[in-house]
Amino acid sequence: MSFELAPFATLTALREALCAKHVSAAELARFYLRRIAADEANCFITLCEEQAQAQARQADAEIARNGQRDLLGLPIAHKDVFCTNGVRTTCASKMLANFVAPYDAAVVANLKAAGAITLGKTNMDEFAMGSSNETSHFGAVANPWDAKRVPGGSSGGAAAAVAAGLAPAATGTDTGGSIRQPAAFCGVSGLKPTYGRVSRFGLVAFASSLDQGGPIARSAADLRLMLRYMEGHDRRDSTSACAVATPAEGVPEALTIGIPTQYWANLNADIAAALEAAATLLERLGHRRQEITLPHTEFAIPAYYVISAAEASTNLSRYDGVRYGHRAAEPASLDDLYSRSRSEGFGAEVKRRILTGTYTLSVGYYEAYYKKAQRLRRLIRQDFLDAFQNVDLILTPATPTPAFERGQHREPTTMYKQDVFTIPASLAGLPALAVPCGFAGHLPVGMQLIGPHFAEDRLLTLAETFQRETDWHLRTP
Amino acid sequence: MDQHWESVIGLEVHVQLKTRSKIFSGAATDFGAAPNAQACGVDIALPGVLPVLNAAVVRMAVLFGLAVQGRIAKRCRFDRKNYFYPDLPKGYQISQLDEPIVSGGHLDIGTEDGARRRIDLTRAHLEEDAGKSLHEAYEGYTGIDLNRAGTPLLEIVSEPQLRTPAEAARYFRTLHALVRYLDICDGDLSQGSMRCDANVSIRRPGDEFGERTEIKNLNSFRFLEKAVRFEIARQIDILEAGARVERETLLYDAERDETRPMRGKELSDDYRYFPDPDLLPVEVTEAMLEEARCAMPELPATKRRRYADELGLADYDAGWLVADPDVAAYFEDVAAASGLPKAAANWVMGEVAAAQRQDGTDAAHIPVPAAQLGRLLQRIADQTISGKIAKTLFELLWKEGGDVDSLIERRGLKQMSDADELAAVVAQVLASHPAQVDQYRAGRTKVLGFFVGQVMKETRGKANPRQVNQLLRDALA
Structure with a gap:
């Protein structure tokens, strides 16, 4: 047999190897499970060893019968924010450290139905609140490119796992950049779909109007493959879009790519250079570049932190120690049960956001904060809609800096600024992806492509073209 | 107050x-x-x-x-x-x-x-x-x-x-x-x-x-x-x-x-x-809205006006009957079956309501079918049975069910209206109570009630009371 198991193979390559019977699903699962067991970066919270092996045996039996399911036998990892039937779902919080959901999230069920095998649940910022994976109750995750540095967040474990060759692909969620930023920090590809494209059913809520599941993988082609089995209308999610099955739209040969001037101010020099090179390459491939302006960009971060904290403050009210999750020992009263269960169960960042959100929704502050933030959100969205009158896509850096060191951003607001380039598209509900486009020293740099609503195909096609011409995505730590 | x-x-x-x-x-x-x-x-x-x-x-x-x-x-x-x-x-x-x-x-x-x-x-x-x-x-x-x-x-x-x-x-x-x-x-x-x-x-x-x-x-x-x-x-x-x-x-x-x-x-x-x-x-x-308009039933206020205007009921009675939709429905069925809306109203508000109170039966579960009560009212109207017999018969229908006409037939409840037959009974009653006859003739006409009672007793309640009264007056004149 000529095939050799390689940790950095793409899903597409693994699928061919499985079909050609160069490798069995059981061998694949074992290979990755062994790598995960040896992982020192803390990418996983829970390993699904037995379940994965059982699924792999079934997949092999099906392959032997010429089973055709698209993801049959392919091992993947789920961010620990997706509920998995019978396997604990912690959201990296002490609050849910022992919580086992009795059902599968829509994303988990869809991928399972396509034949994918679940290796385990990846580490993340607690309740997806963070940009560095440092807020996890289960400990920080190391960036595979530099163990002193963070992998980004909140889907830090997922991005690091794919970058480190612990899984060929993983699910993530993105509220303000939680897929794109860690993908950029770890040198892998990540897609945040249009809000409503992927069902939120079973995704433990952080900020309902922003949360969106999406894939992290080693190539744009793999993102496309994953998305096909993550997306779809789901009547259990009222915000799920009805017609999401966008067939390849036949992307025009020459695209007009918008470059928003606001995103270039004070940019890290290495990132600016990598972006400039990427833009030049795209021009050489026949696309046109056009400077655009998104005038309300500067309001994106404050608007985002008001809205997301407001939603989070009530989404997290259900964790009260009454029905499941962490419960304070021997409560003296009902109020004591609530306040101690929540004080003990939530970490500092989660508490900060609950308090912020509670404050901004309070009588007397609602108009000044929440309502105003919603107005800004509409303006930011309108900026994009106006821009897309003239351009097909928008190219921006994914992050203002490469991966920073653990403990570097102790001040919450400097941490919040990490998401400056990813938040605007989140507020507008737009699809956006991050793919590697160079290096800043030894650290990967990512670029972000933002498209009009439901234009995932256009984004992916351009990213695929870019990855045929470059090898940034093939680099490994 | x-x-x-x-x-x-x-x-x-x-x-x-x-x-x-x-x-x-x-x-x-x-x-x-x-x-x-x-x-x-x-x-x-x-x-x-x-x-x-x-x-x-x-x-x-x-x-x-x-x-x-x-x-x-x-x-x-x-x-x-x-x-x-x-x-x-x-x-x-x-x-x-x-x-x-x-x-x-x-x-x-x-x-x-x-x-x-x-x-x-x-x-x-x-x-x-x-x-x-x-x-x-x-x-x-x-x-x-x-x-x-x-x-x-x-x-x-x-x-x-x-x-x-x-x-x-x-x-x-x-x-x-x-x-x-x-x-x-x-x-x-x-x-x-x-x-x-x-x-x-x-x-x-x-x-x-x-x-x-x-x-x-x-x-x-x-x-x-x-x-x-x-x-x-x-x-x-x-x-x-x-x-x-x-x-x-x-x-x-x-x-x-x-x-x-x-x-x-x-x-x-x-x-x-x-x-x-x-x-x-x-x-x-x-x-x-159109669907709801089509599904709109006749509302109590309209029903009440219709009972007064079309069925000639007193306003109080109409109001009483419409207060409970099940009562109104029962009343309307009895009125339709008998063609006697006023009698139907009297019975539903009287005998039926009393029986309901006694048994704690709600109007949706009245054991006497509206058609049977309607028939009973018709038999009173056409003088087949007396009002007194009708009450007994209603009790029977409530407790045991059955068909009005066959019960009248089987139990011989038919009112005695044959003048010769009744005259014979009247003569016999007067003959057996000479003292009372004398009292009557002395001007104590109240004794008439006593004679009616005796005739009813003899005929087991089947005598037509109006006829009995007439025959007694004639005989005592």
Whole structure:
């Protein structure tokens, strides 16, 4: 047999190897499970060893019968924010450290139905609140490119796992950049779909109007493959879009790519250079570049932190120690049960956001904060809609800096600024992806492509073209 | 009540909508199931679950809105009302704050002097019910039953236009009849299907509104009336003693017939309302309005006018009959079967109602089919049986069932109208009671009743009383 198991193979390559019977699903699962067991970066919270092996045996039996399911036998990892039937779902919080959901999230069920095998649940910022994976109750995750540095967040474990060759692909969620930023920090590809494209059913809520599941993988082609089995209308999610099955739209040969001037101010020099090179390459491939302006960009971060904290403050009210999750020992009263269960169960960042959100929704502050933030959100969205009158896509850096060191951003607001380039598209509900486009020293740099609503195909096609011409995505730590 | 004080009463009535499943989940809404047997993942607020609006509740709210001639919002939304309580699993109740589905409208109620009075409605909005806390059953613990959590409610708010406890009770009754006619609520007060909160204040006539108190959770017409009466008296005592009424929430203790301040539950200074991001705005289309108009049954006010105008019933009788849709339906069937609406009204209000009271039978379960009662009325009208025999026969029909005509035949209940036969009996009775005959002839004509009784006894009640009277007078003349 000529095939050799390689940790950095793409899903597409693994699928061919499985079909050609160069490798069995059981061998694949074992290979990755062994790598995960040896992982020192803390990418996983829970390993699904037995379940994965059982699924792999079934997949092999099906392959032997010429089973055709698209993801049959392919091992993947789920961010620990997706509920998995019978396997604990912690959201990296002490609050849910022992919580086992009795059902599968829509994303988990869809991928399972396509034949994918679940290796385990990846580490993340607690309740997806963070940009560095440092807020996890289960400990920080190391960036595979530099163990002193963070992998980004909140889907830090997922991005690091794919970058480190612990899984060929993983699910993530993105509220303000939680897929794109860690993908950029770890040198892998990540897609945040249009809000409503992927069902939120079973995704433990952080900020309902922003949360969106999406894939992290080693190539744009793999993102496309994953998305096909993550997306779809789901009547259990009222915000799920009805017609999401966008067939390849036949992307025009020459695209007009918008470059928003606001995103270039004070940019890290290495990132600016990598972006400039990427833009030049795209021009050489026949696309046109056009400077655009998104005038309300500067309001994106404050608007985002008001809205997301407001939603989070009530989404997290259900964790009260009454029905499941962490419960304070021997409560003296009902109020004591609530306040101690929540004080003990939530970490500092989660508490900060609950308090912020509670404050901004309070009588007397609602108009000044929440309502105003919603107005800004509409303006930011309108900026994009106006821009897309003239351009097909928008190219921006994914992050203002490469991966920073653990403990570097102790001040919450400097941490919040990490998401400056990813938040605007989140507020507008737009699809956006991050793919590697160079290096800043030894650290990967990512670029972000933002498209009009439901234009995932256009984004992916351009990213695929870019990855045929470059090898940034093939680099490994 | 003291003439120098005027009371101001406004009611908030929670109507439990008669749907098969809950407002935001697929769990059943049946009453009386084992605790928590009817609570699904959404109802217990597992992490990751999402609400999905039950379309039936919108249909019901629209029907109500049309019936009270309110404004139906073309677009309305749901808000989160945030507070902590163990029987509120999400930590918030989904309700409607700024954009209720129905605004305005009115309800016409009867007054003590038989006139009609129009009470304006402020609004009617949709919301979910909470679960139940069971404080008594567990020593040192509180049991939580979430079967009721998520049960759909239509909260109907009146303007503070009610002026007496009796008027408040009549408004509640009128609303009760209306929602039963609309078939949007089973109207079972004992099971909590309609619960009422009363806002009560007093003032000198012509003054501004006084400070109000709110009496929560009144679940019977009588308790509402008594609680409001007690509360008005209490407020008068306070003001006349020179003190101030405190704004507070009260509970009514039926056993002691008094109101008491409520502790703990559902009290918050700030519910931090904001639009629920998990639910889309509700659109009420012209087609939905048209569908509701087509489904609109004849309402009590219209029915009442028809009974008076077309069937010639007295206004009081018409009002009595329409108060309960099942009674009205039964009456209409009996009237149609007999062709004798007045007799039908008398019997339904008399014999039928008495039998119902005796057996505790509700109008939906009257054991005598309307067709049989109709036949009975016809047999009285055509003098086949006497009124007295008819009552006996009705008792028989109530207890044992059967067919009117065959019972008359089999039991020989047919009225004796043969003049010769009756004359013979009359002659015999007079012959056996010479002393009474003498009394009669001496002018004590009351004795006639005694003779009628004797004839009836002889004929086992079958004699036609009018004929007997005539024959006796003739014989004694």
